[in-house]
Amino acid sequence: MDGSLATPAPVRDDALLRATRRRRLASRLLAHAALLLGVAIVAFPIWMTLVGSTHDAGTIGRGDVPLLPGSHAAENYATAWNEGGGRTRTTPASVMLWNSLLMAVLIAVGKITISILSAYAVVFFRFPGRMIAFWAIFITLMLPVEVRIIPTFQVIVDLNLGNSWTGLVVPLIASATATLLFRQFFLTIPDEFVEAAKMDGAGPLRFLRDVVLPLSLTNIAALFVILFIYGWNQYLWPLLIINDRSMETIVVGLSKMIGRGDSQNDWNTIMATAVLALLPPVLVVALMQRWFVRGLTETEK
Structure with a gap:
């Protein structure tokens, strides 16, 4: 033995570590840049x-919209809220927002109620044709509203339910x-x-109320967000079934504000109405985001 000390770790290991860190940093920066x-x-x-x-209508009409807000916000939003927009x-917007809000809530609550009852019957009851009923429901996944809209519209006309909340909401609540x-x-x-529920003497309705529904709260909240936005964005069915302007929804109203051909549009009030139309679904998602994520990811009972 020559009594010499052990040699330190090679310098190239430190260089390799620094290179690895630089690559990770570059990859992270690239990912953040892509997200931004x-x-x-x-x-x-x-x-x-x-x-x-x-901004005022003249500024937008010239195609000279700046990137910074203007000074006509209060005027434009007051006009959209109280009078509406467009040439006619x-x-x-206040009426249309209320109509859309009511329609979206009724559709979401109706879909959740009917879906819970039908799923509860299929899972916890044993009756002839149970799986046939389930597969009949499942097959309707391939039949969106647009596919069955003609027979549905005919049924609503035959029942004289046009221009009514029943005709507007009921055909959309099955999910x-x-x-x-x-x-x-x-x-x-x-x-x-x-x-345990049977031993305590709980019947089907009590078991649903005391056991199933409390366990389903996060799922109900998540579905409410999805179904609320689904109801809020409905366009084709309200356009067909509603002719009364007092029941017009915000999505349909926005399309009617925009003139056709060479007509001059009041883009300032149209854009103000569009911003107002964004607020309710954004608020629902923001306020229920935590429940929404838990409902989609939580699996423990």
């Missing part, structure tokens, strides 16, 4: 709509998707819960 670019692409039209709602002054999701969730409820 995606956000900018999505947010830019919304920002331009918001900016356009604060359509229904005020095979929500039924399927609730069925899959109910199948994960342990059998011990059912046996």
